[in-house]
Amino acid sequence: MTVQAIVKPNTYFDSVSLMSLSTKANQIDGVEQAIIAMGTEMNKEVMKNVGLMTPEVEVAKSSDLIIVVKAETDDLCESAFMSIDELFTKKDTSKGKSEIKYSTIASAAQGIPEANLAVIAVNGAYAPREARKALENNLHVMLFSDNVSIEDEIELKKLAHEKGLLMMGPDCGTAIIGNVALCFANAVRKGSIGIVGASGTGSQEVSVRIHEFGCGITQMIGTGGRDLREEIGGIMMLDGIKALEEDEATKVIVLISKPPAPSVEEKVLAQIKQCKKPVVVWFVGGNEEKVKQAGGHFAKMSKEAALKAVLLAGAEENKLNKRALNIPLIEEVRAKLTPEQKYIRGLFSGGTLCDEAMHTAMEKFDNVYSNIQRDPNYRLKDKNISQDHTFIDFGDDEFTQGKPHPMIDPSTRISRFIQEAKDPSVGVIVMDFVLGYGAHEDPVGAMLPAIMEVKQLAEQEGRHLEIIGYVLGTELDPQNLEEQVEKLLAAGVTRASSNQNAGLLAREFVVKGE
Amino acid sequence: MSKINELFNQKLNVINVGIESFKDDLLMQNTEVTHLEWTPPGRGNPDLIAALDLLDDPAIIEKIEAANKLAVERIINSQPVLIGFEKAIDCVPGMTKTTILHAGPPITWDKMNGPMRGAVTGAIVFEGLAKDLEEAAHLAASGEITFSPCHEHNCVGSMAGVTSASMYMHIVENKTYGNLAYTNLSEQLSKILRMGANDQSVIDRLIWMRDVFGPILSEAMKLNPDGIDLRLMLAQALHMGDECHNRNVAGTTLLIQALTPNILKTDFSMDQKIDVFEFVASSDYFSGPTWMALAKCALDAAHGIENSTIVTTMARNGTEFGIRVSGMAGNTWFTGPAQKVIGPMFAGYKPEDSGLDIGDSAITETYGIGGFAMATAPAIVALVGGTIEDAIGYSTNMKEITTSENPNVTIPLLNFMGIPTGIDVRKVVQTGILPIINTAIAHKEAGIGMIGAGITHPPVEAYEKALLALSENIK
């Protein structure tokens, strides 16, 4: 065993670089121990204590960087120094590279060896090719683009599965990886709950509720909306569950989706059954029994899913503010509405948010129509004309053709809102306002003039128009949550504390004669 | 640990493609992110994307990569050496007394532009095949003259590239692979045959070059049996601030310095020798053609490698821009319309006076110098109309469409990065980044000459056609 040292006089590297150099130096073949540290008296003392003192180190000053290597032979020490020197120079060359512009995923992946994820948001016609390039270059992929064929999706997901990579999407708008929000996601606390979601705004809602309950997220994996269809077979969700199961930081797993195809549901339930960690399942409109049989924790609604997850993660129930429904308010609003004001109009920018509110209404009413109703009998004949209780997802393809998503561009929803407000059969309008990265910088502000306008109109006509607003966001989001809520309240809008409550309030407000 | 779990434990480092605001959101979260300068591959054309996809098949990629590796190796390992000067009729394969070689892909008289016609008629008069320009034009149209691209005769020609039987040629030998390449001598100045000028002063100069200049150079090289290692000299010239297409100050000095002792040793008169030195000193361009021959010599060695997608020729005849690709052996040209050259004009001329891009000189860019090595020549950034950063940017940008770097010829300013080498048709179509070409501008009318210099790009169609052909050809 031999110990050799090199002293670099007056050399300063930042701590993060020193740490990473030190870690890498210890991984060099043949090195038993390598130390890269400032040559202070105290550090020298530690070296002396463990027999790593050399004459060079003895005379080093506190402003010198010392590199000590312990290895079997002198030759090994020498070659280790050479490798360490390379590590230092590598840092230098990376300096100049920040200026370089890349045009392809392949060249960027080659030029930035640390790159580990590609976010792809290009026209669907080009998206599969770019995603494939990313996977081939061993990058995890978040594919935001939609209009990708199911065949391409299968191919990409199979490739990713073979390579052990994430293939989030196509049409994946939400993910949180390593506490970093990707595309449309909210800033939430780091914690111990992992989410795999096929529904973007559903995942956002649950992550925000978990945050509000004082807990946090480890990872939130998006799968894209079609992952649980027969053809895809839930490849990403199954891989996601597995990864979260193996992730040490994750204590509880939450799954969010529309009800899966039967064959896929079977696979997912089988995986839940053998999963060592508790799994909360919120399949919007899904079946409780099967989930229970598989040992999963069923949630019918979003807040319920978040609540089950935080309790399983160890939160104390009696300390949580569950934000129960405001029953006196319901009575108050019912009294204000005339018998003719019978209907709910839900105008949503988030698909799953719309779906949840719609299912809530469907529990009490038969005549619930929507552009996203699965039963064709209840699908709107004309998406521009509402019928009885109507819930509209403005993020659905037919509204976004050639237009940005309503979470970015609220214009379509604003004009529809005015139209609905003029309808005397409408009792309550319920709307979501989504905050977070990627979303509009002031969604409430954009709607505010329209709200003022219709409130005035209704007043002139002598009717009460009830508007429920739900702001999906956390106090850590780039937009100011508090300010958004205040704007709503100032405009006389009823604020719902969660999407679940928004749906329930809307329904209860228009229930007649209970 | 699975790769997904590895990701959970790493610091996120994102490559962002498409919507740029996602990049800003990531920066806001202190996450490393690189936004791609992305455009739809093949300009979004489904046929081209399909062709790219075909070539993306793993088995095919393997073939292409192997072929391209070989092609680039041959470009890099080529060692072109100047071994002599002879009359075209005595050395150029396929040359006859009534043959006129021209720049670019094949073209007929009726399609030639002004400068090309000016050069052709001037050359016919110079060769004594017609008594004046009018008769020469008649002869050119008659079918008696054989027109053929320089490139199809192991030659290159700058600007119009017009090369006739009694013009003196550089002879460059590839010491590594044995092939030869030729190009004629610089006429210096601006009112010259290759730029389309053809009055008596132009013809007289050509005669002097044939009777004095050429023979002296030829004699001098006979006294130098080792020849002159052009690659070594090129590397030196780049380190001295040339990019060896539009700036040749250093290269010309080095070349004439190497020739001088032997010129002095020849039996010509002192006055004739002085004329030669004064002629060389009259323009920096003397070594310009020399580098073209070097590039041609190296690239010919890489042509005709099955499955290779490396470009071995870029050339323009003033009407069309043509490329050849290694994997399409022989004289398969892929063409598109010649482009405008944008750059500063000589006093008194306007952009609308410009002839379209012309000449075989883009062989230098094909090799990796000229516009590709712009970072070596900060002195001529004015040509690009930009800053030194822009110039450096051109060189690094070209790495996106090339295969390798040539370690023998380096760019000091870029930390001695080798020149970007081996343009890959696939990468050009995929990225939409076109090769950058430094070049001169000839007046669009016959008989006037050079009126400026600037930069241009090939037409993307040439690359798209080549890609489609390759995708059919490589199985």
Next chain:
Amino acid sequence: MSGDLGFIERINISSLTGFVHSTFRRTINIQCKENGELFTIASSQVDNGPNSLVINAASLDEFNIDVNEAVFVKNKMLFISNKLAIVIDKADKWESILPEYPSNTQNVIRNIKKMKEYIDNHGKAGGMKKKLSSQSPYETELSRLLEERTILLEKELLNNRLAHALQHAVSLIGLGPGLTPSGDDFLVGLFTTINLRNSPLYSQQSFCEEVVQRAKPLTNEISYMALKKASIGKVRESIIHLVHSILYGKESDLYLSLNKVLNIGSSSGTDIALGLICGLEANLRVGGQL
């Protein structure tokens, strides 16, 4: 753009010449000839701090500034050779001012508990926080010494015997990995709490200065500057925010500001945070509330 009030004034009266002492991606240190102190030019990604000027550039790499290049002031502009000129007249002035120690310490006691848990989960090990995974003999010895010496220091502090604490504090200087050794970072945190006005230990401020007087030969200049400034209560903005959150903030404020501090350097942030906890607990004890 923003900067330390003292630094800006120094530029305004043209009393700064010197040379570049060290360069990093996000900071450049300048050694000032007039008073020998280090001043820092920081990129926009860094927070305000004593003797620091934060400029509107994400990275300082692009200026290609080398060590030993000349630094001078002319016409109220700060020049580094011919590579960087900083106009300071639009800079926001910032001053390091620590909050007052509260009379009601319930919040402090609760937040310290939360902070400890958070650091247990999310703090960076390798310095003051022990690494759980396998370690080399050097690392084992290092953490043994760090632990042993902090325990001794804490004991004396809790018993308000600062004279005895001195030697233990000094024994931490220069000990540990990183550019600013962990021991130094811990002391920066500790000094901060001793400098809180109205705190039980506030009267013992001279302790910090005594430690610093002995520190110069024991650590490098960059770390020494941080210690020296902390000894008179001058610390980075992120540390001030954290102290404020601990003393007066809600849980969410605490985690936000704590996270920012934990992100300083490699283990530096964690070491500083643990120093804060140590000092605050000593304050609580001395003040009779723990």
